[in-house]
Amino acid sequence: MTDSAPAPTTFRLAYVPGVTPAKWVRVWIERLPDVRLDLVQVAPGESCGALRSGDVDAALLRLPVDGEDLSAIPLYEETTVVVVPKDHLFAAAEELSPADLAEELVLHPLDDTLDWTAPPGRPAFQRPETTGDAIELVAAGVGVLVVPQSLARLHHRKDLTYRTITGVPRSRVALSWPKAEETPDLVEEFIGIVRGRTVNSTRGRRAEAEKGRKTAPKPAKKPAQGAKTGGAKAGGAKKTAGGRPAKPARGKAGGAAGRSGKPRRGR
Known part of the structure; x- marks a missing residue:
């Protein structure tokens, strides 16, 4: 008997009537084609309960949220x-x-x-x-x-x-999810999408993967054949235009003897 294939990773997003998540869903499909996004329509009074019960990972709802155990990012106001x-x-x-x-x-x-x-x-x-x-x-x-x-x-x-x-309250639509010490990767991905982050600026798992590729050490390049080392060609001394070996450069070692080539006479 063979083991069954693991279930695909899924992100469950709730939304209340009137909120249209289509534009964010399209971006999700482009960026994370391997993660299925399930849309769950809920009544306005049921959205917070769905988050607390774990039935959904995040929700597009209308503020305010009831309780301090839910995080929320306001997205826009409606007329x-x-x-x-x-x-x-x-x-x-x-x-x-x-x-x-x-x-x-x-x-x-x-x-x-x-x-x-x-x-x-x-x-x-x-x-x-x-x-x-x-x-x-x-x-x-x-x-x-x-x-x-x-x-x-x-x-x-x-x-x-x-x-x-005019002169009446306006509805505020927000993205909400359960508070935790660390925001789940897929929730972080969706936060980046609704906030308009690019693939490179988002803080989700894809950004971490891209960062890992950029910081990986590059292999050292081998020196090209015939490369110069110490001012001379490898494998031979430097020659003058006439083909004769060049005279060695005068060094500073030895003080005055290094400059004149002869020892200084004592008095």
């Missing part, structure tokens, strides 16, 4: 928008403010990712369970919804539109 029916009065506006929503019923789903201090508008009698449920209520004319722009695009419908709103 906040108001989702309304296409025939709504707000559809004619270019931009909205919280004051514009004062008389509107604003839906606030339980999976809302915006860090509200005081949500604008009038609250609904019952909060929808998910953003998808809230979108359905907006389409039915029940109220309006304030969400990150990526979620408005994700739940796009032909009968709905959205407009930018």
